[in-house]
Amino acid sequence: MPSLGRLHLITDTRPGCDPLAVVRAALPVARADLVVQVRVDDDTTDRQAYDLARRVRALCVPYGATCLVNDRLHVALAVDAHGGHVGADDLPVAAARRVLGPAAVLGATAREPGTAARAVAAGASYLGVGPCHPTATKTGLPDPIGPAGIRAVAAAVDVPVIAIGGVTAATVPALRAAGAHGVAVVGALSAAADPGRATAELIAALTC
Numbered sequence: 234m235p236s237l238g239r240l241h242l243i244t245d246t247r248p249g250c251d252p253l254a255v256v257r258a259a260l261p262v263a264r265a266d267l268v269v270q271v272r273v274d275d276d277t278t279d280r281q282a283y284d285l286a287r288r289v290r291a292l293c294v295p296y297g298a299t300c301l302v303n304d305r306l307h308v309a310l311a312v313d314a315h316g317g318h319v320g321a322d323d324l325p326v327a328a329a330r331r332v333l334g335p336a337a338v339l340g341a342t343a344r345e346p347g348t349a350a351r352a353v354a355a356g357a358s359y360l361g362v363g364p365c366h367p368t369a370t371k372t373g374l375p376d377p378i379g380p381a382g383i384r385a386v387a388a389a390v391d392v393p394v395i396a397i398g399g400v401t402a403a404t405v406p407a408l409r410a411a412g413a414h415g416v417a418v419v420g421a422l423s424a425a426a427d428p429g430r431a432t433a434e435l436i437a438a439l440t441c
């Protein structure tokens with residue numbers, strides 16, 4: 234399996250957002266180091282999710298970037314995405330692996346070492362670990378786990394750990410020092426005045 238990109242751009246489909254514009258700005262900067270995870274609101278229809286994922290994949294492929302679909306693995310299969318991401322409210326990891334097949338990239342959410350180890354044993358290719366810091370993007374999250382939480386999970390598994398939750402370029406160094414392979418962001422790119430510049434700042438923090 235090719236190495237996993239270090240910057241995971243999670244699409245923001247809230248009112249006023251333009252997820253494709255953000256993807257188009259990030260791709261020429263991050264190129265193969267970019268993973269675009271198509272994440273849509275719960276009230277988004279499958280047809281809307283399919284149309285967005287199909288367009289994201291088409292943008293990603295020429296740059297060697299990875300296209301994943303959050304939650305809706307049937308949409309990932311339908312658009313021939315590189316894989317998907319599941320959490321506690323989605324298909325269990327073992328079932329998700331059966332759906333996507335052995336070659337797919339399959340991410341799983343973990344917040345502590347036990348869940349993380351079980352997810353890897355069940356077939357996860359990488360782990361999304363957080364929330365690292367406070368975030369207003371998603372409600373109902375547990376308390377932030379900080380770099381210490383990343384360190385605890387990274388010590389327990391041998392797959393890439395992707396830190397998520399309130400991540401900015403300024404917080405990347407501590408997360409990498411704690412063992413994160415990369416980071417996942419929503420607001421740091423979707424709310425940026427210049428998403429291309431924000432991508433460059435995140436990539437610089439991930440590669441220095």
Ligand SMILES: Cc1ncc(COP(=O)(O)OP(=O)(O)O)c(N)n1
Pocket residue numbers: 241243270272303304318319320321322323340341342360361362371395397417
């Ligand atoms: C990289 C990454 N990490 C964690 C998540 C959260 O996924 P999940 O727990 O399935 O929650 P929702 O995103 O479905 O609300 C993620 N999407 N990506």
Ligand SMILES: Cc1nc(C(=O)O)sc1CCOP(=O)(O)O
Pocket residue numbers: 243342362363364365367368369370371374397398399400417418419420421
């Ligand atoms: C989608 C998501 N999942 C999280 C988790 O911890 O499970 S935090 C999160 C939102 C991340 O957005 P931002 O980069 O704007 O903080």
Ligand SMILES: [Mg+2]
Pocket residue numbers: 303304318319320321322323
């Ligand atoms: Mg989910």
